[in-house]
Amino acid sequence: MHPIILFVGYLLITITPLLLGALQNLPPRPLLDEIATGLGMTAFAILLVEFVLSGRFRTISGRVGMDVTMRFHQLVARTALLFILVHPYLYSTSPFGTPLPWDATGELTLGLDTGSLITGLIAWMALPCFVLMAIFRDQLPYRYEVWRAMHAIGAVVIAAAVTHHALEAGRYSADPWLAGFWFVLLGLALASLGWTYVIAPLRQARHPYEVTSVRKIALKTWELALRPKRGDALDFEAGQFAWITLGHSPFSLQENPFSISSAPAERPDIRFVIKEVGDSTRRIGDVKRGTVAWLGDAHGNLTLTGRKAKGIALIAGGVGIAPLLSIARQMRAEDDPRPMILLYGNRVAEQIVYADELEGLSGRPNMEVVQIVSEPRPDWAGRVGLIDRETIGQVFGFEDAAEWLYILCGPPAMLESVEDALLAHGVAGNQIVAEQFYYD
Ligand SMILES: Cc1cc2nc3c(=O)[nH]c(=O)nc-3n(C[C@H](O)[C@H](O)[C@H](O)COP(=O)(O)OP(=O)(O)OC[C@H]3O[C@@H](n4cnc5c(N)ncnc54)[C@H](O)[C@@H]3O)c2cc1C
Incomplete structure (x- = not known):
C-alpha cells in the first residue's frame, strides 16, 4: 500500500476515539481534563495499532520497508508512553469516587473504582518498563527469542489492562460506539498476534x-x-x-x-x-x-520492481552484499540490458564473498564490480578506503548516473553516510532505496 495512504489511515485510526468522544456532546470540563482524556485515548489507539505494525504484514511494510515500519513502531511506542505518563497528572478532578469539596454536582469527579484504578496503575507502571526493555534489548541478559516472547506477553498484559481501565473509568469509552471501536481495534491486535504466532507458522509447516x-x-x-x-x-x-x-x-x-x-x-x-x-x-x-x-513469506522493498532506472547502482557494506547479490544474479539471469555497477566495501579482503563470481560479473559488457577495502593487507591490489562521497563520485561518474536507481544495504552508519553522499551528488531521494539489518 502507498505510504501516504498508510499514514493517513494511521492518523484516522488514532484520532477516531477523539472524534467519537467529541460527538457525544457531554457537558464541558476544564481543558486540561479533556487533554488528559484525549492523550489517554490516543495512546490506547496507538498501542493497539502497534500489534498490527509489528505483525509482518506485507500490505504495510511492502512499500516502506520492514526497517522503516519497525522504526515507526518504536517511535510511536515512545510517543504513547509519553502520553500515558502525563495522562493522570493533567486531571484537575478527583480520581476517586468521592467528589472533592468544590464539586457539589460530582461532574468533576472521575469516579474510578478500585478495579479500574488498579488496571490503570498496572498499565502506567508496566509501559515504561516495557519500552525500556525494548530500547535496551541488546543490553539485557536474555536471548533475542526470550526477549521477543516477553515483549509479546507484556504487550497483551498492557493492552488488557488499558482496555479494562478505558471501559470502566473512561468518561467517553462507555459510549457504545467508542466501546465498539475499542473492541474492533483490540480484535485486530489479537488477530495480528494470532497471525504471527499461529497462522504464519501453520502455513510454514505445510512447506518444509x-x-x-x-x-x-x-x-x-x-x-x-x-x-x-x-x-x-x-x-x-x-x-x-x-x-x-x-x-x-x-x-x-x-x-x-x-x-x-x-x-x-x-x-x-x-x-x-x-x-x-x-x-x-x-x-x-x-x-x-x-x-x-x-x-516465512518474503519481505522487503529492496527490489527493482516498479522503479524507473536508467542504470542500477548496488552499494553494499559487508554482509549487506546478500540482497544485492540476488539482484545482480537475477539481472544476469534475465540478461537485463541496463548498466549495473556493484560497489562492495569490506574491512579486510578476507570478508569478500564469491570473489570469482563477482569477477565473472565484472567481465559482462554492462556490469562492473568495484571492491573497496578499508584495512588492506600489503597484497591487496584494489581500491582502499571507505564508501564515501569521493569514492562514490569516482565510481559512478554522475552525469546521467543521477538518474540511476541506488540500492544500498549495509551497517546503519554506512547507509547514513552513503545516502548523504548520494544526495550531495544530486541523486534524488526517491532514487535511493536502503535497508538495514538491524532494527534499532
Ligand atoms: C531485514 C534483515 C535482513 C537480514 N539479512 C541478513 C543477511 O542476509 N545475512 C546476515 O548475516 N544477517 C542478516 N540480518 C541480520 C540477522 O538477522 C542477525 O544477525 C541474526 O538474526 C542474529 O541472530 P543471532 O541469534 O546470531 O544473534 P542474537 O545474539 O540472537 O541477536 C543479535 C542481534 O540480532 C538481531 N536479531 C536476532 N534475531 C532477530 C530476529 N529474529 N529478528 C530481528 N532481529 C534479530 C537483534 O538485533 C539482536 O540483538 C538481517 C536482518 C534483518 C532485519
Whole structure:
C-alpha cells in the first residue's frame, strides 16, 4: 500500500476515539481534563495499532520497508508512553469516587473504582518498563527469542489492562460506539498476534525445506542453501528477505531474518549469506545437511520492481552484499540490458564473498564490480578506503548516473553516510532505496 495512504489511515485510526468522544456532546470540563482524556485515548489507539505494525504484514511494510515500519513502531511506542505518563497528572478532578469539596454536582469527579484504578496503575507502571526493555534489548541478559516472547506477553498484559481501565473509568469509552471501536481495534491486535504466532507458522509447516549445504565462504561468513522437501519454493523478488527457522518447530520463536542471496531464477534452490554475530549465527557451521528448515513469506522493498532506472547502482557494506547479490544474479539471469555497477566495501579482503563470481560479473559488457577495502593487507591490489562521497563520485561518474536507481544495504552508519553522499551528488531521494539489518 502507498505510504501516504498508510499514514493517513494511521492518523484516522488514532484520532477516531477523539472524534467519537467529541460527538457525544457531554457537558464541558476544564481543558486540561479533556487533554488528559484525549492523550489517554490516543495512546490506547496507538498501542493497539502497534500489534498490527509489528505483525509482518506485507500490505504495510511492502512499500516502506520492514526497517522503516519497525522504526515507526518504536517511535510511536515512545510517543504513547509519553502520553500515558502525563495522562493522570493533567486531571484537575478527583480520581476517586468521592467528589472533592468544590464539586457539589460530582461532574468533576472521575469516579474510578478500585478495579479500574488498579488496571490503570498496572498499565502506567508496566509501559515504561516495557519500552525500556525494548530500547535496551541488546543490553539485557536474555536471548533475542526470550526477549521477543516477553515483549509479546507484556504487550497483551498492557493492552488488557488499558482496555479494562478505558471501559470502566473512561468518561467517553462507555459510549457504545467508542466501546465498539475499542473492541474492533483490540480484535485486530489479537488477530495480528494470532497471525504471527499461529497462522504464519501453520502455513510454514505445510512447506518444509531441507538444508542442502552449509559452507564457509569468507571470514566468519557462511553460505546456507535450502531446497523445498515438496512443492514449490518460496515466491520472492530479488533483494527480499525471509525469516528462517532451522532445525526447530515453526512454532518455536527460533527464527531469524536473512536476505535471500540467490536469484529467483535459481529456485527451487534458495541461498543465504550469513555472518556470525550472535547465538544462532555463531553455530551456523554446525548445521548438518538434511536439517529441516522453515521459511516465512518474503519481505522487503529492496527490489527493482516498479522503479524507473536508467542504470542500477548496488552499494553494499559487508554482509549487506546478500540482497544485492540476488539482484545482480537475477539481472544476469534475465540478461537485463541496463548498466549495473556493484560497489562492495569490506574491512579486510578476507570478508569478500564469491570473489570469482563477482569477477565473472565484472567481465559482462554492462556490469562492473568495484571492491573497496578499508584495512588492506600489503597484497591487496584494489581500491582502499571507505564508501564515501569521493569514492562514490569516482565510481559512478554522475552525469546521467543521477538518474540511476541506488540500492544500498549495509551497517546503519554506512547507509547514513552513503545516502548523504548520494544526495550531495544530486541523486534524488526517491532514487535511493536502503535497508538495514538491524532494527534499532
Ligand atoms: C531485514 C534483515 C535482513 C537480514 N539479512 C541478513 C543477511 O542476509 N545475512 C546476515 O548475516 N544477517 C542478516 N540480518 C541480520 C540477522 O538477522 C542477525 O544477525 C541474526 O538474526 C542474529 O541472530 P543471532 O541469534 O546470531 O544473534 P542474537 O545474539 O540472537 O541477536 C543479535 C542481534 O540480532 C538481531 N536479531 C536476532 N534475531 C532477530 C530476529 N529474529 N529478528 C530481528 N532481529 C534479530 C537483534 O538485533 C539482536 O540483538 C538481517 C536482518 C534483518 C532485519
